[in-house]
Amino acid sequence: PLPTIQGDIKFEKVIFEYEKGRAALKGIDLDVKAGQSIALVGHTGSGKSTIINLIGRFYDITSGKITIDGKDIRDVTLDSLRGQIGTVLQDTFIFSGTIRDNIRFGRLDATDQEVEEAAKAVDAHDFITKLPGGYDTEVEERGSALSMGQRQLLSFARALLADPRILILDEATASIDTETELKIQEALKTLLQGRTSFIVAHRLSTIRHADKIVVLDHGEIKEEGNHSEL
Ligand code: ATP
Ligand code: MG
Helix, strand or coil, X not given: CCCCCCCCEEEEEXXXXXXXXXXXXXXXXXXXXXXXXXXXXXXXXXCHHHHHHHHCCCCCCCEEEEEECCEEHHHCCHHHHHCCEEEECCCCCCCCEEHHHHHHCCCCCCCHHHHHHHHHHCCCHHHHHHCCCHHHCEECCCCCCCCHHHHHHHHHHHHXXXXXXXXXXXXXXXXXXXXXXXXXXXXHHHHHCCCEEEEECCCHHHHHHCCEEEEEECCEEEEEECCCCC
């Protein structure tokens, strides 16, 4: 098992084929230091989601090596590997239940106070307390009573509460107003603090804040650097 990890992640000559003879990743080398945030960009089909799926070992690679803190992820149990990884997906997952339950899903033993602290840290507390039932407001699976931005903040609060060393974020493409955008950027900064993160980034503001931008093209790294370098 992985004990409490630092979060250094390394891809060495990673080749991956979903189907034999058709490589989705054609030799990826990536060296990510603990705490760094990496923005993955590139056109559709370039391999962004494939990279993030491989970190949680949802597929085994065809050749090469992926290590966390120098340890090959194939030598670690899936439970302990995935226990270190928090995921915030594009289609923010809200289930039927209270707002509190939805945030607590990040860590089932969290106290009410911890739930509220997480919500406050990502600036979701204000909108939650304005809902008719506050933290006890029931929401539906589709979260229809909540705006896209509110759903995003809830998922950030949930991830913050879980406190994983590695964070994977598939950024939503939906357009949101400028005020919400700023709020989300601030919340994102809080969430990324002290974690290694991989973000499939669509927003320029997110790309700008990343420590490293990796531009993928047909399964290969085309460019790599920070915002001022590229
Ligand atoms: P998008 O921006 O559209 O999400 P992406 O950069 O995330 O694209 P990937 O989903 O990583 O791209 O896909 C990389 C390549 O692998 C594409 O050629 C895609 O068709 C292929 N691919 C992705 N998932 C599968 C799968 N489950 N089975 C077979 N091929 C797949
Ligand atoms: Mg994708």
